[in-house]
Amino acid sequence: MVINHKIQVTMVLSQRQREELNRAIADYLSTNGYCNALTEFQKEADMPGDIDKKYAGLLEKKWTSVIRLQKKVMDLEAKLSEAEKEFHTGGPARDRRSPAEWIPRPPERYALSGHRSPVTRVIFHPVFSIMVSASEDATIKLWDFETGDYERTLKGHTDSVQDIAFDHTGKYLASCSADMSIKLWDFQAYDCVKTLHGHDHNVSSVTFVPSGDFVVSSSRDKTIKMWEVATGYCVKTYTGHREWVRMVRVYHDGSLLASCSNDQNKKGARSGPFLLSGSRDKNIKMWDVSVGLCLFSLIGHDNWIRGLVFHPGGKYVLSASDDKTLRIWDIKNKRNQKTLDAHQHFVTSIDMHRSAPYVITGSVDQTVKVWECR
Amino acid sequence: MHAVPVPVEDVVGDGRWMSQHQRFLIQAKGREPEVVFIGDSIIQLMRFSSHYKSFLEPMHCLNFGIGSDQTQHVLWRIINGELDCVQPKVIVLEVGTNNHDHSADQVVGGIMEIVRVTQDKQPSAQLIVMGIPPRGEKPNPVREKIATINKDLLKKLSGTPNVTFINIEPSMFINEDGLISHKDMYDYLHMTDDGYKKFCEPLQEEIQNLSQNFIKVENISQDMQSINEVLASDTP
Numbered sequence: 001m002v003i004n005h006k007i008q009v010t011m012v013l014s015q016r017q018r019e020e021l022n023r024a025i026a027d028y029l030s031t032n033g034y035c036n037a038l039t040e041f042q043k044e045a046d047m048p049g050d051i052d053k054k055y056a057g058l059l060e061k062k063w064t065s066v067i068r069l070q071k072k073v074m075d076l077e078a079k080l081s082e083a084e085k086e087f088h089t090g091g092p093a094r095d096r097r098s099p100a101e102w103i104p105r106p107p108e109r110y111a112l113s114g115h116r117s118p119v120t121r122v123i124f125h126p127v128f129s130i131m132v133s134a135s136e137d138a139t140i141k142l143w144d145f146e147t148g149d150y151e152r153t154l155k156g157h158t159d160s161v162q163d164i165a166f167d168h169t170g171k172y173l174a175s176c177s178a179d180m181s182i183k184l185w186d187f188q189a190y191d192c193v194k195t196l197h198g199h200d201h202n203v204s205s206v207t208f209v210p211s212g213d214f215v216v217s218s219s220r221d222k223t224i225k226m227w228e229v230a231t232g233y234c235v236k237t238y239t240g241h242r243e244w245v246r247m248v249r250v251y252h253d254g255s256l257l258a259s260c261s262n263d264q265n266k267k268g269a270r271s272g273p274f275l276l277s278g279s280r281d282k283n284i285k286m287w288d289v290s291v292g293l294c295l296f297s298l299i300g301h302d303n304w305i306r307g308l309v310f311h312p313g314g315k316y317v318l319s320a321s322d323d324k325t326l327r328i329w330d331i332k333n334k335r336n337q338k339t340l341d342a343h344q345h346f347v348t349s350i351d352m353h354r355s356a357p358y359v360i361t362g363s364v365d366q367t368v369k370v371w372e373c374r
Numbered sequence: 375m376h377a378v379p380v381p382v383e384d385v386v387g388d389g390r391w392m393s394q395h396q397r398f399l400i401q402a403k404g405r406e407p408e409v410v411f412i413g414d415s416i417i418q419l420m421r422f423s424s425h426y427k428s429f430l431e432p433m434h435c436l437n438f439g440i441g442s443d444q445t446q447h448v449l450w451r452i453i454n455g456e457l458d459c460v461q462p463k464v465i466v467l468e469v470g471t472n473n474h475d476h477s478a479d480q481v482v483g484g485i486m487e488i489v490r491v492t493q494d495k496q497p498s499a500q501l502i503v504m505g506i507p508p509r510g511e512k513p514n515p516v517r518e519k520i521a522t523i524n525k526d527l528l529k530k531l532s533g534t535p536n537v538t539f540i541n542i543e544p545s546m547f548i549n550e551d552g553l554i555s556h557k558d559m560y561d562y563l564h565m566t567d568d569g570y571k572k573f574c575e576p577l578q579e580e581i582q583n584l585s586q587n588f589i590k591v592e593n594i595s596q597d598m599q600s601i602n603e604v605l606a607s608d609t610p
Binding site: 069322 | 432588
């Protein structure tokens, strides 16, 4: 999820803006007694001698406007959040919308506390009405997302749990941690059945291949490893990234691995379909992996992107960000359809159920929230 | 000694200073902050202010302030690892108000040594040095010493590459009668939430300028044109 795109920042002023800026500079020079500079400036910028009163103090005002705008935006967002809490039907009536258009609505159905540190990842169980959260408090917690009940805690890791994943049957959960290990948990007995050692640093991502026979992990040690579930052995190590490999995911037909890294590269193993990535540059990008091209960008978040998920209906992308919001993006029109103020702090993770109308988010505020879609 | 690194002696016997230092080392190893704050209680308590939570926390910070620290203590902490594993864009330093046994010159010397060591450890980070805020309800000799320190730092640091000195305008906290209000500093030394609002504004602006990251003001990597449009049409 963490890729930094290098983009040139160029400030482009229109002719009108340039003239206005010159006049504001002239007023500033005049007001502050820089007479010689003013005369020369007016000559070189080819400006009339007298300065329109409307530019009085304009440069200083514009100079401080960023701070003023930020404060205003903060206030407005707080007011909007309050207003939305009182009026939570929002949008056309439920029966007039198809399930493919059901999106999460505030306020949250449940806000679940229990973790004693930031929540790093939240995922749905593929079969049961269970969701699982991982946290920097080194535990994994299970919750019923329909009732909001806490079910149990899986203990065993000795440092922050960074990522969790189910195999497609939901019989096994894989977890990886800053303690450099990967654990496999039996989801019937809720036991840790294997601990995989081999990475030399924080393991930040883990996922099953579609067959469930292998797990793939990525680490701050710059490698990706493939592990055989039956034996617990590491059968392959992929090198190639020059920095921490933040995340790795497997394509649904098993043919392709996607990984992203602090070295700002993404790699696809072979030609294939589409990949969605989110980055610390605040952008979400859609890529055609076969040609390695960015098809479009989704812009709007104010901070690092931390989680992405496709809406099962295929029309939307949902994202979670350090700007404390959950956003819904219309893929066809490439725009931010809706923004929810989701948490009190960075939102670190988001998942959407493949068939039931629920979205879950996890946050540095140590809570897990369940959102109903309608 | 103001410029010789020294840890705080555990006179009381509860080891709190070392516990905080150890916690900072763990945080420095595990996290990826873009802004690191380091200094005394003025830095430490900043993280509980609403301004910090709204404007500074979103920038991905770590706060390594410890109350009562003097220049030689902050120096020791930097030399002993607190800036080792991180790669911040900006480092914010504020220290000196607790160096009661040292002259203004010595405090300046201590701060300059911290600047030197910090730039050595983090040559590509932008360093913001904050002036020391005034203290005491009424005019007093400590305020004069602080004013001398700030004036000297301004002279010594202007022109230093990668260092920005943010001076404290006396009028920020001192009114026309020469008094500091308890509404800004509840004990005439430590700031209230209102006090921090005033103190943090120039700091926040500078941090954003240096890291080229303006929160809540449209995604900066693209779309700067629409921002210019908005700002240019903002009526005064």
